[in-house]
Amino acid sequence: QVQLVESGGGVVQPGRSLRLSCAASGFTFSDYALHWVRQAPGKGLEWVAFISYDGTNKYYADSVKGRFTISRDNSKNTLFLQMNSLRAEDTAVYFCARGFGSGSYVHDYWGQGTLVTVSS
Amino acid sequence: DIQMTQSPSSLSASVGDRVTITCRTSQSISSHLTWHQHKPGKAPKLLIYATSSLQSGVPSRFSGSGSGTDFTLTISSLQPEDFATYYCQQSYSTPLTFGGGTKVEIK
Numbered sequence: 001q002v003q004l005v006e007s008g009g010g011v012v013q014p015g016r017s018l019r020l021s022c023a024a025s026g027f028t029f030s031d032y033a034l035h036w037v038r039q040a041p042g043k044g045l046e047w048v049a050f051i052s053y054d055g056t057n058k059y060y061a062d063s064v065k066g067r068f069t070i071s072r073d074n075s076k077n078t079l080f081l082q083m084n085s086l087r088a089e090d091t092a093v094y095f096c097a098r099g100f101g102s103g104s105y106v107h108d109y110w111g112q113g114t115l116v117t118v119s120s
Numbered sequence: 121d122i123q124m125t126q127s128p129s130s131l132s133a134s135v136g137d138r139v140t141i142t143c144r145t146s147q148s149i150s151s152h153l154t155w156h157q158h159k160p161g162k163a164p165k166l167l168i169y170a171t172s173s174l175q176s177g178v179p180s181r182f183s184g185s186g187s188g189t190d191f192t193l194t195i196s197s198l199q200p201e202d203f204a205t206y207y208c209q210q211s212y213s214t215p216l217t218f219g220g221g222t223k224v225e226i227k
């Protein structure tokens with residue numbers, strides 16, 4: 001069965017960096033695009049970033065562009081999110097999700113998320 | 121960016137009730153509309169994609185309809201396990217955007 005397991009969350013000071021990982025299993029990782037989506041406390045879902053199956057295409061939300069970088073290692077079935085210059089408003093649970101359908105913009109499987117808290 | 125307006129933001133309903141949630145987009149997205157269910161502390165779950173296609177394993181009491189800018193999620197007979205927050209999402213273009221969510225609570 002498809003599994004996505006996020007890790008790397010924690011408490012970090014404003015301006016510092018953090019790297020999230022998402023370990024995938026149960027499907028051919030290199031065939032699928034992937035996304036990061038976040039949910040701030042008490043708020044709704046917000047799409048963060050997309051990476052194509054081979055890593056050549058990457059798209060970002062304006063709120064993270066220039067600070068976050070999405071990448072993947074198809075040899076290790078792992079997705080990453082490098083988060084730099086973190087701000088209080090980046091505090092959220094971060095989910096990875098598999099892309100499916102037209103443009104691979106449908107999220108058909110999700111992980112349970114990892115919590116990032118940005119606070120001094 | 122495509123804006124998503126979802127209503128209501130919350131509703132109270134009883135087991136067996138028919139529930140309808142609506143989603144309006146700021147521009148036409150053809151049929152590229154998705155519905156997710158989310159329970160606290162759990163992974164979100166895809167219910168419906170391409171407006172009306174039921175994801176594998178999702179009960180048939182869930183259905184979706186609409187086109188262009190107006191879309192609807194219907195639960196024909198609410199079950200205890202359906203109490204959750206529901207989100208619409210456009211899968212037409214980046215940045216992908218979600219509705220604000222509808223929290224379905226027990227009456």
